[in-house]
Amino acid sequence: MKNLLLLIAVAGFSLFMTSCNKTIPADLSSVAFIPHPVKVQASGVSFQLERNNVIEISDADKLKPLAEFLKSKLNSFTGLEYEIKVVTMASGKNIYLGLDSNTLNNDGYQLEITKVGVTMIAKEEQGIFYGIQTLLQSITFNDEYLEWIIPGGTILDYSKYAYRGVMLDVARHFFSVDDVKQLIDLMAAYKLNNLHLHLSDDQGWRIEIKSWPKLTEIGSTTAVNGDKGGYYTQEQYKEIVRYAKEHFITIIPEIDMPGHTNAALASYAELNCDNKARDLYTGIEVGFSTLCTNKEVTYQFVEDVIRELAEITEGPYIHIGGDESLVTEKDDYIYFMNRVREITKKYDKKVMGWDEIAHADIDKNDVVQYWSVDENATLAVSKGAKVLMSPSKKAYLDMQYDSTTHLGLHWAAYIELDSAYMWKPEEMIEGVGKDQILGVESPLWTETITNLSEMQYMMFPRLVGHAEIGWSPNEHLNWEEYKMRLAKHSAYLEKLNINYYKSPQIDWPIE
Known part of the structure; x- marks a missing residue:
């Protein structure tokens, strides 16, 4: 009996470790974004949202309110809590919000989602805000792995009309x-x-x-x-x-x-x-x-x-x-x-x-x-x-x-x-x-x-x-695709x- 319990425990732990380490397959190009971004390129991997994730920001004065907004929305959607940290550069292992004056136009943004992190870059705060809206639409609950995930890939986006x-x-x-x-x-x-x-x-x-x-x-x-x-x-x-x-x-x-x-x-x-x-x-x-x-x-x-x-x-x-x-x-x-x-x-x-x-x-x-x-x-x-x-x-x-x-x-x-x-x-x-x-x-x-x-x-x-x-x-x-x-x-x-x-x-x- 003890051996059976031990075997079950080991199997359960093994399954737990596998689910924690395994990248859940996902397709960013199949997300039903509205409005449709300018360019979406899927990688086939996904980023798993977990309780120990951190929202990193490059500028406390400009980005702290946006990080708080994202934190609140993530909690509302997933029940997960996040810590906000000001960093000099992205760790590549969390959700990072950063400003770059050479990036796109004032409301544009770039999103890169890997299996270990999310990087969002924009020229102005409004670009980060719009990037957050896209990120929120991409959050999916995977029933097989019982995980909140964001499909991996890159998104380039900006408005047609001001x-x-x-x-x-x-x-x-x-x-x-x-x-x-x-x-x-x-x-x-x-x-x-x-x-x-x-x-x-x-x-x-x-x-x-x-x-x-x-x-x-x-x-x-x-x-x-x-x-x-x-x-x-x-x-x-x-x-x-x-x-x-x-x-x-x-x-x-x-x-x-x-x-x-x-x-x-x-x-x-x-x-x-x-x-x-x-x-x-x-x-x-x-x-x-x-x-x-x-x-x-x-x-x-x-x-x-x-x-x-x-x-x-x-x-x-x-x-x-x-x-x-x-x-x-x-x-x-x-x-x-x-x-x-x-x-x-x-x-x-x-x-x-x-x-x-x-x-x-x-x-x-x-x-x-x-x-x-x-x-x-x-x-x-x-x-x-x-x-x-x-x-x-x-x-x-x-x-x-x-x-x-x-x-x-x-x-x-x-x-x-x-x-x-x-x-x-x-x-x-x-x-x-x-x-x-x-x-x-x-x-x-x-x-x-x-x-x-x-x-x-x-x-x-x-x-x-x-x-x-x-x-x-x-x-x-395109109406047929849009519907x-x-x-x-x-x-x-x-x-x-x-x-x-x-x-x-x-x-x-x-x-």
């Missing part, structure tokens, strides 16, 4: 600071780097302006269908800006004008040409409201709003809206937008606006957000402005997937996953090529969206396809706890 964004409409329905932070977390996971907040519209005013307090006292109090309103204090807004910055995301605030302004017109009678305050509005029709463009008080109002907003916004842009101002005479519209452009520049911010602003005196420092009219985009380019691509028939996340979708609208189109993925920004409009395009932004209007779960359902997985369009080289944009990769990638969507739409176009894994 701007890759999301717009969240918090005016039609309000979303809390925590909701916005959770959206930022998910954006970061897919290398998106700009969050455009639509802060005002007919149905609600959502940002505290201290010099015009009735905007929040009155204008913030309701939403579509009479649902609960809300607004961000300036301190709360600054917290969103801070949190976004930690995730290498820039906040772009939008004050829509001169149309889509009923909440402001209800708050201050003097902003109306007849000096009569409007009733609060909870419907979804558009185009009926306008600021009075021939009153000086209107421009004092605009300047105060932009001044206060510029003081709490770190990013370079303020979005001045400009869409669907259907009751504003064209000459008045152009006069108004030209004055607002000058006010915005006075406070050291660049102008962004919907494609209608192309009719104003824009120039090379401005960005026109294309959503509807091709001629507006080509007019913008002729004036030297950059174009941000948000075609409503492809990029609007509030459009229904099909006629059975219980949320959203379909005035632009039904947008299933194939339609959301199968377009290239530089091929959308004749005369607007890659050099004229700043990037891609996916808007979510919230007439029918009331909570975080509904937001996620309409965004995902269309948004990850848009992220790939903005990041990955065109040679990797198979997305099916495998669904395990990562589940890991991120996203309420996503399970399109019948995708052969999802059986649960």
Whole structure:
């Protein structure tokens, strides 16, 4: 009996030592990365994640926060704890994060994964951050060996477009600071780097302006269908800006004008040409409201709003809206937008606006957000402005997937996953090529969206396809390959706890 027990013990120890020393075969090229990296080369080996691993960093000031982020994510995904050490050079036996000024562009990174270690190199901190997102997607649990592994090989990666964004409409329905932070977390996971907040519209005013307090006292109090309103204090807004910055995301605030302004017109009678305050509005029709463009008080109002907003916004842009101002005479519209452009520049911010602003005196420092009219985009380019691509028939996340979708609208189109993925920004409009395009932004209007779960359902997985369009080289944009990769990638969507739409176009894994 003793001999039998001894034999079992020896066999168990031998198996343990074999599993600890044996390199688990793995294929890096089969990982369902989204966005697809520029270049992936598999080696066939793997790096095993263990409790005694260390995250090494070359620069404590710049890389310690990123190492802490990676440590937290690894613990969340695997349950393993890691130590962080500052080193003068990589040991080659741990996870190493390092900066090299000669490496790629500002958001690029290189990953090398061997059987004994992971080395990540980038020029800037944001490159390390994006490399971490790729590394997290590659973590696999091997059922045969009962080990967390990262498949071995090399990855070279960098973005196609500098701007890759999301717009969240918090005016039609309000979303809390925590909701916005959770959206930022998910954006970061897919290398998106700009969050455009639509802060005002007919149905609600959502940002505290201290010099015009009735905007929040009155204008913030309701939403579509009479649902609960809300607004961000300036301190709360600054917290969103801070949190976004930690995730290498820039906040772009939008004050829509001169149309889509009923909440402001209800708050201050003097902003109306007849000096009569409007009733609060909870419907979804558009185009009926306008600021009075021939009153000086209107421009004092605009300047105060932009001044206060510029003081709490770190990013370079303020979005001045400009869409669907259907009751504003064209000459008045152009006069108004030209004055607002000058006010915005006075406070050291660049102008962004919907494609209608192309009719104003824009120039090379401005960005026109294309959503509807091709001629507006080509007019913008002729004036030297950059174009941000948000075609409503492809990029609007509030459009229904099909006629059975219980949320959203379909005035632009039904947008299933194939339609959301199968377009290239530089091929959308004749005369607007890659050099004229700043990037891609996916808007979510919230007439029918009331909570975080509904937001996620309409965004995902269309948004990850848009992220790939903005990041990955065109040679990797293939629907037939992507839909198979997305099916495998669904395990990562589940890991991120996203309420996503399970399109019948995708052969999802059986649960």
